[in-house]
Amino acid sequence: MRIGELASRVGVSVRALRYYEEQDLLASVGSPSGQRQYPDSAVDRVQLIQQLYSAGLSSRAIVELLPCVETGDVTPELLDRLSAERGRIDAQVSTLVKTRDRLDAIITTAATARSAGRPCPR
Amino acid sequence: MRIGELASRVGVSVRALRYYEEQDLLASVGSPSGQRQYPDSAVDRVQLIQQLYSAGLSSRAIVELLPCVETGDVTPELLDRLSAERGRIDAQVSTLVKTRDRLDAIITTAATARSAGRPCPR
């Protein structure tokens, strides 16, 4: 498939895909005419990249971890990096949950106050 | 307290505090000499700001939500914003958890493979 189709399948921009290639996150089969060609497996790969990005990983981190994330093979050094990122994500989750709970408390308080007939503040 | 002390107490840079003021997130008592003066409550406030930033909120979102987050008073309009942000955070948490689980799977697989005596790749 060509870059436009891959982009629309995954829901990402063409520019982003070229950027991923520039960052060595994604390879394309160089067609003779100079147009990029991708296998179907590229869809999964791009989705994985997106997932890691949204988890707060940088391009540099992803490019280091991607091979072993796909193959499952990992050196002890990479295992450290994986654990480190896992820890980061874990910490982020817990602070996010705290924040969510805080917002929840406000929301429910406001809701009960409203249903209790208290006038809407201005 | 002055800006340097507040900064070191919360663990944030002086520049960040001035930036918060610029974004109307934080007020300071204007001393006659032009130096900023903060009450003790500023510590909590800055920590809250940090928490919201780390939850992915922008300055603009924070400045809208901060008053009601602190007072608990909220208009119906703000309630919508709160719920929206809550939803965002919720979604983010679930994708983070997915990613974490994926990393976990790799880590444990690698660990068991190692303990099974399989040679370390590379």
Next chain:
DNA sequence: CTAAAACCTGACGTTGACGTCAGAGGCAAG
């Protein structure tokens, strides 16, 4: 064959949350 649509490279623009630097003023200690 031709025109539209998709693709290419290269390069500059954008955004948010600060970092950093210059130059000047204020403040407590000795």
Next chain:
DNA sequence: CTTGCCTCTGACGTCAACGTCAGGTTTTAG
């Protein structure tokens, strides 16, 4: 008083993940 540290304003720098535009080539539909 002066030395040294803290603070001020103002302004430019940074960084990542793209957006966008220019100018040209390739593919596809009719």
